[in-house]
Amino acid sequence: MTTYRQINNPNNRGAKKPAPRKDKNKAYxxxxxxxxxxxxxxxxxxxxxxxxxxxxxxxxxxxxVNTDFCNKHFxxxxxxxxxxxKMANDNAKKSEAEFTLPFGPRRQNVLLLGVxxxxxxxxxxxxxxxxxxxxxxxxxxxxxxxxxxxxxxxKVYLPGNHGIQxxxxxxxxxxxxxxxxxxxxxxxxxxxxxxxxxxxxxKSIVEAxxxxxxxVEKNMNYDDYSGKLHIHLTKGTHHLSPSEAxxxxxxxxxxxxxxxxxxxxxxxxxxxxNELKKPETITKIPEIVNVAKQYVKTNMSFYELTQxxxxxxxxxxxxxxxxxxxxxxxxxxxxxxxxxxxxxxQEVIDRxxxxxxxxxxxxxxxxxxxxxxxxxxxxxQIILDELAAANINVTCKSHISxxxxxxxxxxxxxxxxxxxxxxxxxxxxxxxxxxYDPNNYLCGTSDFTIVIAGK
Numbered sequence: 001m002t003t004y005r006q007i008n009n010p011n012n013r014g015a016k017k018p019a020p021r022k023d024k025n026k027a028y029x030x031x032x033x034x035x036x037x038x039x040x041x042x043x044x045x046x047x048x049x050x051x052x053x054x055x056x057x058x059x060x061x062x063x064x065v066n067t068d069f070c071n072k073h074f075x076x077x078x079x080x081x082x083x084x085x086k087m088a089n090d091n092a093k094k095s096e097a098e099f100t101l102p103f104g105p106r107r108q109n110v111l112l113l114g115v116x117x118x119x120x121x122x123x124x125x126x127x128x129x130x131x132x133x134x135x136x137x138x139x140x141x142x143x144x145x146x147x148x149x150x151x152x153x154x155k156v157y158l159p160g161n162h163g164i165q166x167x168x169x170x171x172x173x174x175x176x177x178x179x180x181x182x183x184x185x186x187x188x189x190x191x192x193x194x195x196x197x198x199x200x201x202x203k204s205i206v207e208a209x210x211x212x213x214x215x216v217e218k219n220m221n222y223d224d225y226s227g228k229l230h231i232h233l234t235k236g237t238h239h240l241s242p243s244e245a246x247x248x249x250x251x252x253x254x255x256x257x258x259x260x261x262x263x264x265x266x267x268x269x270x271x272x273x274n275e276l277k278k279p280e281t282i283t284k285i286p287e288i289v290n291v292a293k294q295y296v297k298t299n300m301s302f303y304e305l306t307q308x309x310x311x312x313x314x315x316x317x318x319x320x321x322x323x324x325x326x327x328x329x330x331x332x333x334x335x336x337x338x339x340x341x342x343x344x345x346q347e348v349i350d351r352x353x354x355x356x357x358x359x360x361x362x363x364x365x366x367x368x369x370x371x372x373x374x375x376x377x378x379x380x381q382i383i384l385d386e387l388a389a390a391n392i393n394v395t396c397k398s399h400i401s402x403x404x405x406x407x408x409x410x411x412x413x414x415x416x417x418x419x420x421x422x423x424x425x426x427x428x429x430x431x432x433x434x435x436y437d438p439n440n441y442l443c444g445t446s447d448f449t450i451v452i453a454g455k
Contacts, residue, residue: 108192109353110136110300111183115171117199124198125297129168130179135187137353138308146352149324155337156186166337176297187345189353193300201295202249205272207242208287212271214240217264220251240271321416323348323436344438347412351436358412366414369396369443373454379428380452386426387450396444401454407432410439411447 114132115125133150152168159181162173170182180191206212220233231247240248249268275281300308326344330337350356368387372380380397387394407419407429416434423430429450442449 107137107139107355109189110138111180111191111194112136113171113176113179113194113196115196115198124200124295125196126175127172130171130196131168133167133179133183135183135189135191135353137355139355145320146355147320147322148348148352149322150183151325151327151338153329153336153338154186154325154327155330155339156182158182159185166335186340187349187353189349193304194298195300196297198295198297201291203242203246204291204295205288206240206245208284208291209272209275209281210284211239211241212245212268212275214238214245214248214268214271216248220248220253222247222251222253321352321434321436323352326438347438348436351412357415357417364413365391365393366448367393367395367446369398369446369449370394370452371398371400371402371443371449372452373401374399375454376452383426383428383450383452386428390422390425392422392426395446398443400442400451402451405429405432405453406435406449406451408435408437408442408449408451409447410437410445410449412438414448 112132112134113130115128116131117128120126129152131152133152135148135150137146137148139145150167152166154167155164156167156170157163158165158170158173159178160174162178165173167182167186170179174181176194176196180194183189184191215237216233216235219235220231222229222231224230229247229250231251233244233248233251238244245268248264251264298305325340325348327338327340330339370380370384370387384394384397409415409419419434432450442451
């Protein structure tokens with residue numbers, strides 16, 4: 001079995017002359033931007049999958065277990081009534097079985113895939129590339145989730161004598177089977193389930209809901225005639241149509257770029273949640289279920305999906321840890337690859353998939369970097385004072401504008417448990433998104449970086 005260790009072994013590549021300092025600085029800045037985009041991709045994919053799961057949750061628990069509601073609103077002989085009555089009976093039988101925890105008692109790996117548009121309207125999946133690849137590790141016992149973003153340009157060997165390719169080509173060449181096999185061979189893990197979401201899913205769901213209420217934070221005007229994308233929204237509250245929702249979610253022509261778009265994804269999700277709470281949404285569930293059936297492909301049973309939904313209700317966000325496979329960009333001719341770093345990639349796999357823990361060395365004083373915008377200097381000072389009181393040495397401070405707050409662990413000793421411990425001494429960092437990144441990009445070298453979102 002050929003792994004990324006063999007592909008990216010420095011001994012297998014010819015020595016290269018050192019790049020000029022100017023080129024190195026440019027590459028460094030480009031890498032910062034790519035790192036931000038990859039973190040944004042993780043959140044976007046989570047939002048799409050969570051949206052799908054929430055729809056399943058509403059369908060099951062608001063309708064499926066209420067047969068009187070179905071009989072009253074749809075009629076006893078309606079197909080939707082029979083469907084939910086059968087589902088409720090099946091779930092009642094399975095609840096008596098040994099399978100009582102989501103996915104069973106052991107940890108499992110679920111591969112989340114987002115595919116681009118297909119040229120064949122009769123086949124949405126064949127020949128498509130996976131623009132989003134996220135490996136999710138679910139622990140039912142602790143109700144915790146870890147997620148690893150796999151850059152789509154990662155240089156890998158494809159099985160079946162297909163040679164070296166970008167990992168996102170696996171699905172276009174060999175479908176979901178080759179994609180799973182490539183991920184397993186490259187990372188040395190087992191993929192238990194997969195969920196694949198098509199680009200058209202969000203638009204169709206908004207159409208089924210009849211629109212979504214969202215507050216647009218700024219005027220948005222952008223026209224892409226070749227891409228047939230036209231965005232014209234004014235600041236204020238809007239009931240977004242399907243095409244307006246797509247434009248709102250895809251707009252990134254502001255200083256925050258993909259980071260700002262990720263924040264808008266989160267606001268959009270809140271709007272969808274509000275729509276799902278409305279009583280009139282219940283009558284639209286058959287159409288929403290049909291959308292999910294058309295634009296979501298998975299090898300999970302409906303029962304497993306509902307178990308996933310049940311667990312998501314109790315998910316502790318403080319136990320969610322995300323990371324991107326570490327590496328560096330490399331260009332060969334006109335093809336750009338992401339070359340995985342073997343040692344650091346293995347660190348990420350060991351930590352997030354196999355859940356290996358490193359015992360902290362109490363004799364070592366932790367170091368921190370703190371980045372914030374000028375507008376929230378007062379909030380930053382409170383955190384700096386809390387860190388000083390906790391005996392944390394702040395080695396770097398910098399003004400950087402970010403859309404949301406993060407706690408970025410760089411050292412293997414900075415675990416989620418350490419973050420939860422630190423929150424008791426520095427309560428101002430409660431609720432920050434936990435990210436594991438063994439590289440340091442934002443502000444010098446330290447054990448962890450605290451990113452304070454701009455106002």
